[in-house]
Amino acid sequence: xxxxxxxxxxxxxxxxxxxxxxxxxxxxxxxxxxxxxxxxxxxxxxxxxxxxxxxxxxxxxxxxxxxxxxxxxxxxxxxxxxxxxxxxxxxx
Amino acid sequence: xxxxxxxxxxxxxxxxxxxxxxxxxxxxxxxxxxxxxxxxxxxxxxxxxxxxxxxxxxxxxxxxxxxxxxxxxxxxxxxxxxxxxxxxxxxxxxxxxxxxxxxxxxxxxxxxxxxxxxxxxxxxxxxxxxxxxxxxxxxxxxxxxxxxxxxxxxxxxxxxxxxxxxxxxxxxxxxxxxxxxxxxxxxxxxxxxx
Numbered sequence: 001x002x003x004x005x006x007x008x009x010x011x012x013x014x015x016x017x018x019x020x021x022x023x024x025x026x027x028x029x030x031x032x033x034x035x036x037x038x039x040x041x042x043x044x045x046x047x048x049x050x051x052x053x054x055x056x057x058x059x060x061x062x063x064x065x066x067x068x069x070x071x072x073x074x075x076x077x078x079x080x081x082x083x084x085x086x087x088x089x090x091x092x
Numbered sequence: 093x094x095x096x097x098x099x100x101x102x103x104x105x106x107x108x109x110x111x112x113x114x115x116x117x118x119x120x121x122x123x124x125x126x127x128x129x130x131x132x133x134x135x136x137x138x139x140x141x142x143x144x145x146x147x148x149x150x151x152x153x154x155x156x157x158x159x160x161x162x163x164x165x166x167x168x169x170x171x172x173x174x175x176x177x178x179x180x181x182x183x184x185x186x187x188x189x190x191x192x193x194x195x196x197x198x199x200x201x202x203x204x205x206x207x208x209x210x211x212x213x214x215x216x217x218x219x220x221x222x223x224x225x226x227x228x229x230x231x232x233x234x235x236x237x238x239x240x241x242x243x244x245x246x247x248x249x250x251x252x253x254x255x256x257x258x259x260x261x262x263x264x265x266x267x268x269x270x271x272x273x274x275x276x277x278x279x280x281x282x283x284x285x286x
Contacts, residue, residue: 001222008150008166009237013222016239061244062237063150063165 002076006059007067007083020056022046023068024088050074054088057081098123101204101266108274115212116277118270121205121258122174124159125181129169131194141188144171153235153248162235162246170199170246203246203260206269212280214254219276223247227254241272 003011028034028042047053053073058066070079070091080089102109102120109118131138131146139145144156146169153162159172173181178200186196208216214225220241224230234249246260261269 010151012238061239063168065165 004057004069004078005081006062006065007081008065009059009062012059012062016059016061018058018060020058020066023054023056052079052091101263102206102270105267105270105274108270111281112274112277113210113281115210116216116280117207117209118273118277119207119209121207123200124172124174124205125176125178125198126170126172126200126203127178127181127185128164128197128199129171129185129189129194130167130196131169131189131192132167133192138189138192138194141192142171142185151235151237152233154233160248162248164237164246171196202262204263204266206259206261206266206273207250208257208259208273209255211255212277213257216273216276216280217247217257220272221247225249225254225257227252230254241269243269243272245269 002014004014004017005011052070055069055071057069067081067083069081134146144161146161147154147163153160158174162170164170171185178198182196182198189196217225223236223238230249231252232249236247243261243265248258250256250258
């Protein structure tokens with residue numbers, strides 16, 4: 001089974017984790033001024049790259065904390081994990 | 093009205109546990125008071141108020157008076173006490189942390205403890221737990237929140253030889269986990285025909 005490295009608990013089996021979708025989706029600065037179409041884009045529209053993707057993950061069976069990870073969607077390889085207050089790592 | 097007696101969820105497993113060999117002993121721990129503490133910043137102030145240095149290293153526990161303080165998250169701990177009632181412990185801990193912006197909640201009824209002792213404990217746990225429980229990395233003072241079988245558990249290492257482990261499991265999962273442990277220990281149990 002694939003291991004995912006929780007930034008707090010260390011490497012754990014993937015079944016302990018819960019997927020949280022794309023990371024770094026900013027909340028609209030002035031939500032009241034958004035049109036329905038812009039809301040739809042904020043709520044539902046996500047990137048779907050083949051390759052490196054910044055995602056949110058939750059260690060639901062362990063420390064129950066959210067963290068971010070850079071994962072390759074083609075190979076499933078986790079390239080790095082980082083806490084929510086850490087900046088997105090620059091990958092080559 | 094009939095009196096409501098507090099019964100242990102594993103009352104019915106007592107005889108099955110007694111039949112286990114010395115290499116895998118399972119003892120049902122008596123009820124203890126447990127409090128879930130949320131606290132943002134841990135410093136000397138919190139230590140002085142609580143009377144214990146809350147562990148900040150992930151996956152560790154420290155003795156705290158008659159009980160233990162277990163790391164559950166970067167801002168979350170589980171405090172237990174064998175001498176105080178749940179209400180007393182909650183009131184004491186709440187008074188200590190509320191001034192520091194923290195909170196304390198009585199979770200005594202959430203989990204029960206199973207103490208596993210014996211030379212084969214690590215082999216039994218390895219049947220349903222992917223955590224490395226080798227004494228080299230899981231000595232006394234280590235803890236882990238993980239899954240054992242299909243149940244979420246907190247494992248606490250009570251010895252440096254990995255032959256004494258306390259398993260905290262949710263009360264509603266206790267029966268399942270007890271059956272699972274008995275099945276896992278079957279290999280190390282002698283049969284009546286031996």
